Amino acid sequence: MTTLTKSNFDSDAPIAFFDSxxxxxxxxxxVKKILPNENYIYYGDTLHVPYGEKTKEQxxxxxxxILKFFEQKGCxxxxxxxxxxxxxxxxxxxxxxxxxLYPIVQSVAEILATEPIERLGVFATSATINSNVYPxxxxxxxxxxxxxGQHCPDWVGIVENNTISDLDSILVxxxxxxxxxxxxxxxxxxxCTHYPFLLKTLSKFAPEELFIDPAIPFAEFIKNDLExxxxxxxSNNKSFEEFYxxxxxxxxxxxxxxxxxxxxxxxxxxF
Numbered sequence: 583m584t585t586l587t588k589s590n591f592d593s594d595a596p597i598a599f600f601d602s603x604x605x606x607x608x609x610x611x612x613v614k615k616i617l618p619n620e621n622y623i624y625y626g627d628t629l630h631v632p633y634g635e636k637t638k639e640q641x642x643x644x645x646x647x648i649l650k651f652f653e654q655k656g657c658x659x660x661x662x663x664x665x666x667x668x669x670x671x672x673x674x675x676x677x678x679x680x681x682x683l684y685p686i687v688q689s690v691a692e693i694l695a696t697e698p699i700e701r702l703g704v705f706a707t708s709a710t711i712n713s714n715v716y717p718x719x720x721x722x723x724x725x726x727x728x729x730x731g732q733h734c735p736d737w738v739g740i741v742e743n744n745t746i747s748d749l750d751s752i753l754v755x756x757x758x759x760x761x762x763x764x765x766x767x768x769x770x771x772x773x774c775t776h777y778p779f780l781l782k783t784l785s786k787f788a789p790e791e792l793f794i795d796p797a798i799p800f801a802e803f804i805k806n807d808l809e810x811x812x813x814x815x816x817s818n819n820k821s822f823e824e825f826y827x828x829x830x831x832x833x834x835x836x837x838x839x840x841x842x843x844x845x846x847x848x849x850x851x852x853f
Contacts, residue, residue: 591658591659591682591813592656592658593658593812593813593814593815593816593817594621594815594816594817594819595621595656595657595658596620596621596622596623596655596656596657596658596822596824597613597617597620597621597622597623597657597658597659597660597661597804597808598622598623598624598625598652598655598657598659598660598661598681599613599622599623599624599625599660599661599663600624600625600626600627600645600648600649600652600660600661600662600663600664600667601626601627601633601663601664601775602626602627602628602630602631602632602633602664602666602738603626603627603628603631603632603738603741603742603776603834603837604626604741604742604776604779604834604837604838604840604841604842605663605664605738605741605774605775605776605777605779606624606626606661606663606664606775607624607775607838607841607842608663608775608776608778608779608795608797608841609661609663609686609775609797609800609801610622610624610661610663610842611797611841611842612797612798612800612801613661613797613801613804613805615801616801616802616805617804617805617808617814617815618821619814619815619817619821620814620815620821621815621821621822621823622821622822622823622824623652623655623657623823623824623825623826624823624824624825624826624848625648625651625652625826625827625828625851626825626826626827626828626834626848627644627648627827627828628742628827628828628829628830628833628834629828629829629852630644630828631738631742632666632707632738632739632742633664633666633667633707633709634666634706634707634708634709634710634733634735634738634774635707635708635709635735636666636709638670638671641666641667641670641671641709642671642674642675645667645671645675646675647853648853649675649678649679649681650679651851651853652679652681653679653680653681657681658682658813659681659682659683659684659804659808659813660679660681660682660683660684661684661686661804662683662684662685662686663686663775664686664774664775665686665687665706665707665710665773665774665775665796666707666709666710666774667685668685668686668687668688668715669687669706669709669710669713669715670709670710670713672685672687672688682811682813684800684803684804684807686775686796686797686800687710687715687716687719687773688715688719689800689803690771690796690799690800690803691715691716691719691720691722691723692719692722692723693799693800693803694720694771694794694799695719695720695722695723695724695727696723696724697769699727699768699769700726700727700728700768701727701728701730701765701766701767701768702716702720702727702728702729702730702767702768702769702770702771703729703730703731703732703762703765703767703769703770703771704716704729704730704731704732704770704771704773705732705733705734705737705758705762705770705771705772705773705774705777706731706732706733706734706771706773706774707733707734707735707738707774708733708735710731710733710773710774711731711732711733712733714731716729716731716771716773717729717731730762730765730767731773732758732761732762734758734774734777736751736754736758737754737755737758737774737776737777737780738774738776740754740755740780741776741777741779741780741837741840742776742837743837744836744837744840746779746780746782746783746840751783752783752786755780755783755784756787759784759787759788760787763788767792769792769793769794770792770793770794771793771794771796772793772794772795772796773796775797778795778797778841779840779841781793781795824849825844825846825848825849826848826849826850826851827848827849827850827851828850828851828852828853829850829852831847831848831849831850832847834848835847835848
C-alpha cells in the first residue's frame with residue numbers, strides 16, 4: 583500500500599488533512615468517526631480552488647507550502663484528501679517530507695481492485711481523469727476490470743458555492759450522470775472529495791448503492807495503518823481540532839455545514 587513510513591512520531595501528534603476547499607471534510611468526517619481520540623488539523627486551500635484545473639507545477643508549489651506548515655505543526659501523518667493532488671503529484675513528493683503520507687487515490691484503487699466489479703465508473707476532476715491514475719493503479723491488482731473515467735468540471739464549484747439545490751446545478755449533475763450511465767457501470771466512484779456532497783442529488787436519478795464514497799474504505803485503511811504503525815493516540819488528554827483556510831473563512835464555514843459541524847470560523851492562513 584502506498585504510504586510513507588517515517589519514524590520518531592509522537593502518537594498524540596495531530597493528523598493533518600488538506601484539500602482545495604471543503605471537499606476533504608468528507609474524509610475527515612469518516613476518519614473522526616472511527617478515530618475520535620485523535621487530534622486533527624485541516625487546511626482548505628480555498629484561494630486556489632479548484633485544484634482540478636491547476637498545472638502540476640502549481641500543485642507542487644501549493645502543496646509544498648502546506649506540507650511544510652504541517653511539518654512545523656509536528657503532525658504525525660498527512661491525509662491527501664484530494665484526488666487531484668494524489669493523482670498528479672504524489673510520486674513527486676512521497677519521499678520529500680518528514681511526514682507519513684496517505685494519498686486517497688492510490689489507497690482506494692487497491693481496495694476497489696479486490697471488489698467483484700467488471701465495469702467501474704469514475705467521476706473526477708479533469709486533472710485526475712487526464713492522469714489516468716485510477717485505471718493504472720487498479721490494473722496493478724486487477725487487469726480485467728474496465729474503468730470508465732468522466733470529468734465533471736462544474737461539480738466542485740457547485741459544492742463550494744453551495745448551489746446544490748439550484749435547478750441549473752441539478753440539471754448539470756443529471757446530464758453528467760446520464761453520460762456516465764451509457765457505459766453501464768456496476769459501480770461509480772465519486773473520485774473527488776467534493777462529490778459526496780452531491781450524493782443526495784445523484785440518488786434522485788440512480789440508486790444510491792450505485793455510488794462509492796472513497797472516504798469510507800480510505801478511513802478504514804488509515805485507521806488500520808496507524809494501528810499497525812503503533813501511532814494511534816493513547817493520550818488521555820482532550821483531543822483538539824484546528825481549521826485553516828487561505829481565503830474566505832466565513833464562506834468555508836457555511837459550505838462546510840452540509841457535511842461537518844465547524845464550531846468556529848477557520849483561521850485565515852496564507853503563505
